[in-house]
Amino acid sequence: MSQFYGLVALITGASSGIGAEVAKEFARKGALLVLLARRTERLNAIAMEIDPSGEKVLAIPCDVSVDDEVKKAASLALIKFGRIDIVMKNAGWSLKGELAELNVHDYRKLFATNVFGVLNTIYATLDELKKTQGRLAVISSVKSYLSLSGDSPYSMSKFALRALCESLSQELKPDGVSVIHICPGYVATEIRQIDNQGVWRSDWQDNIPSSLLISSSQAAKEIVQAVSQRKKEIAIPNYSKIIIFLKRHLPGLVAWVILRFKIRVSYKM
Numbered sequence: 001m002s003q004f005y006g007l008v009a010l011i012t013g014a015s016s017g018i019g020a021e022v023a024k025e026f027a028r029k030g031a032l033l034v035l036l037a038r039r040t041e042r043l044n045a046i047a048m049e050i051d052p053s054g055e056k057v058l059a060i061p062c063d064v065s066v067d068d069e070v071k072k073a074a075s076l077a078l079i080k081f082g083r084i085d086i087v088m089k090n091a092g093w094s095l096k097g098e099l100a101e102l103n104v105h106d107y108r109k110l111f112a113t114n115v116f117g118v119l120n121t122i123y124a125t126l127d128e129l130k131k132t133q134g135r136l137a138v139i140s141s142v143k144s145y146l147s148l149s150g151d152s153p154y155s156m157s158k159f160a161l162r163a164l165c166e167s168l169s170q171e172l173k174p175d176g177v178s179v180i181h182i183c184p185g186y187v188a189t190e191i192r193q194i195d196n197q198g199v200w201r202s203d204w205q206d207n208i209p210s211s212l213l214i215s216s217s218q219a220a221k222e223i224v225q226a227v228s229q230r231k232k233e234i235a236i237p238n239y240s241k242i243i244i245f246l247k248r249h250l251p252g253l254v255a256w257v258i259l260r261f262k263i264r265v266s267y268k269m
């Protein structure tokens with residue numbers, strides 16, 4: 001029998017990239033799916049690809065940054081499937097720039113999705129996860145350990161998620177809810193084509209060297225496996241594991257390398 005047969009997985013940010021591939025991977029393993037994102041057409045296309053009959057998948061337009069939208073989505077999920085076993089917080093984006101190029105509003109805008117959108121998702125689903133002794137998987141980043149010049153908004157938001165996961169894994173243990181903190185490195189998705197206004201710029205090239213990129217389907221396989229094993233934290237691919245190890249054990253060396261080789265994120269605004 002498939003690993004997740006009959007379990008209900010709710011995934012935010014399922015209209016593209018990692019979220020869409022994770023949804024397909026869960027579906028292959030027998031899960032029923034609740035897919036959330038703002039772009040309805042793209043979300044419906046993913047849902048159709050997974051199950052054209054619509055029996056095993058429910059697509060719900062939802063902006064996680066708007067208080068109560070995830071709550072409404074969770075209610076619809078319960079009406080259709082009656083339970084929620086897995087919550088995959090994946091919705092997120094990246095706003096870049098040095099502090100002097102940005103303002104407080106920019107940081108707030110990013111936090112509205114990357115941090116408060118996560119809290120909205122958790123508050124909307126936690127009671128159900130407690131009932132099923134389920135799993136809360138948080139797509140964070142290797143940037144939850146490493147913050148480079150030009151990347152403070154995004155890294156701040158991911159550092160916050162790491163802190164949240166660390167506390168929640170202790171707080172939710174008595175309820176049998178597992179918290180899985182997921183730290184990808186560079187994954188080939190549209191994230192680096194989103195400008196600081198949140199607009200998708202399809203003509204922007206991904207400037208990350210292909211040797212550092214993994215595909216979203218490869219990432220999804222490892223993420224779903226970590227969820228199935230209720231792992232506390234995973235880092236993908238291997239260089240992310242090395243970065244986290246060095247940040248934990250040799251932070252001075254990492255700081256020296258960053259300064260010596262002037263490592264910073266490159267970005268368009």
Ligand SMILES: NC(=O)c1ccc[n+]([C@@H]2O[C@H](COP(=O)([O-])OP(=O)(O)OC[C@H]3O[C@@H](n4cnc5c(N)ncnc54)[C@H](OP(=O)(O)O)[C@@H]3O)[C@@H](O)[C@H]2O)c1
Binds near residue numbers: 012141
């Ligand atoms: N790609 C990487 O290199 C990488 C590395 C580390 C971590 N991550 C993390 O992986 C997650 C997924 O990103 P991705 O790389 O797959 O990028 P992506 O292809 O741009 O996907 C982002 C997803 O988030 C959704 N989203 C954004 N804002 C939202 C909002 N306010 N409400 C609901 N949904 C929202 C988007 O859907 P709509 O626009 O339709 O709403 C889209 O489905 C993010 O949390 C990102 O930080 C990515």
